[in-house]
Amino acid sequence: MHENLTSRERILKALSHEETDRVPLDLGGTHDSSIVVEGYERLKAYFGIESQTEIMQRMTRAAVLDEAVLRKLGIDTRAIILGSPTRGLAAELGPRAYRDMWGVERVHPEGGYYYDQRSAPLAGPITVVDVARYPWPDPEDPGLLNGMRERLDWIRSQTEAAAVLTLPAPFVHLTQFVRGFEGWYTDFILGADVLEALFDAVLEITLRIAERELERFGAEVDVVRCGDDLGSQTGLQVSYDHYRRYIKPRHARFFRRVRELTPAKLMFHSCGSIVDILDDLVEIGVDIINPVQVTARGMDPVVLKKKYAGKLVFWGGTDSQKTMPFGTVADIRKMVEGLIETLGRGGGYVFSSCHNIQPDVSAEKVIAMFAQAREYVPSWKQQ
Numbered sequence: 001m002h003e004n005l006t007s008r009e010r011i012l013k014a015l016s017h018e019e020t021d022r023v024p025l026d027l028g029g030t031h032d033s034s035i036v037v038e039g040y041e042r043l044k045a046y047f048g049i050e051s052q053t054e055i056m057q058r059m060t061r062a063a064v065l066d067e068a069v070l071r072k073l074g075i076d077t078r079a080i081i082l083g084s085p086t087r088g089l090a091a092e093l094g095p096r097a098y099r100d101m102w103g104v105e106r107v108h109p110e111g112g113y114y115y116d117q118r119s120a121p122l123a124g125p126i127t128v129v130d131v132a133r134y135p136w137p138d139p140e141d142p143g144l145l146n147g148m149r150e151r152l153d154w155i156r157s158q159t160e161a162a163a164v165l166t167l168p169a170p171f172v173h174l175t176q177f178v179r180g181f182e183g184w185y186t187d188f189i190l191g192a193d194v195l196e197a198l199f200d201a202v203l204e205i206t207l208r209i210a211e212r213e214l215e216r217f218g219a220e221v222d223v224v225r226c227g228d229d230l231g232s233q234t235g236l237q238v239s240y241d242h243y244r245r246y247i248k249p250r251h252a253r254f255f256r257r258v259r260e261l262t263p264a265k266l267m268f269h270s271c272g273s274i275v276d277i278l279d280d281l282v283e284i285g286v287d288i289i290n291p292v293q294v295t296a297r298g299m300d301p302v303v304l305k306k307k308y309a310g311k312l313v314f315w316g317g318t319d320s321q322k323t324m325p326f327g328t329v330a331d332i333r334k335m336v337e338g339l340i341e342t343l344g345r346g347g348g349y350v351f352s353s354c355h356n357i358q359p360d361v362s363a364e365k366v367i368a369m370f371a372q373a374r375e376y377v378p379s380w381k382q383q
Contacts (some may be wrong), residue, residue: 029077120180231272
């Protein structure tokens with residue numbers, strides 16, 4: 001049954017809620033399912049691979065994975081990521097600091113793993129006029145699509161993997177960074193006019209970038225991915241009423257346009273506890289939830305699978321807070337088996353780390369985790 005599936009076939013069947021020969025695997029298919037540079041260097045050393053590590057996302061220092069590593073681990077996905085802007089606010093600010101295209105400055109502290117935010121350009125008291133006058137990025141910047149056609153053609157000609165296209169974050173992440181978190185949260189109560197102006201200004205830009213991507217590549221890719229973190233460890237970052245009033249309609253607009261421009265499945269990334277809005281996400285067109293943070297409130301994989309089988313694909317699911325950094329290899333193998341038994345039945349599951357694998361997870365654990373996911377035969381196939 002399902003003998004000799006290619007990686008692409010395996011992914012597409014799982015995303016259509018069909019049984020596959022084995023659970024599909026993702027590592028590095030998105031910049032939220034990769035591995036931080038220091039951990040990746042150890043993984044390459046384990047395999048004896050010598051190469052210059054490229055960065056997929058600078059802020060989190062998520063690595064671009066070498067094809068040799070992906071093949072050794074049996075990974076079924078390949079990433080297509082946005083290029084870099086050629087004009088606007090983006091600039092290098094020194095050996096360990098930069099300003100991104102949105103005007104947000106970040107610095108990589110000595111001994112740290114990530115780039116920390118050190119400025120929010122629209123922090124403090126602002127008006128709708130300030131939002132309108134801000135030097136926003138140009139969505140027509142040719143650099144943003146640079147290299148994407150070549151990457152897609154390479155995936156199709158040199159691999160049998162599924163192509164995952166990264167779209168911009170719609171507006172939540174980006175407005176938090178530009179406004180600053182304090183102002184962003186208080187605007188829901190004290191400055192809704194500013195909040196909505198900011199949301200709409202960013203959404204117009206990200207939607208146009210997504211349209212440009214999808215007009216060129218939407219008919220050829222297998223998965224399109226975007227993300228806006230809406231959850232915390234214990235619940236939504238904002239009240240459900242605020243989500244429904246300010247966020248959901250704008251996400252619905254973004255997702256609706258995506259679905260008009262591509263037949264690919266739509267993956268939405270949000271960390272934390274988002275159980276309270278899963279029905280909303282299904283309603284507005286989401287096919288796949290990532291990273292499935294099972295340690296957050298209400299994100300029990302048993303409950304999620306029972307309620308959303310056939311409605312949502314789950315992509316991720318590992319315990320990145322306890323088991324992966326602190327558990328033994330045996331603990332990790334047991335975790336993998338539990339996820340496949342729970343989420344894998346009937347398709348609708350892609351195994352991946354819950355967010356990027358962190359530097360405190362050894363190469364031996366990473367290799368054991370993906371080996372177990374490749375090789376484990378779930379109980380319903382043993383009968």
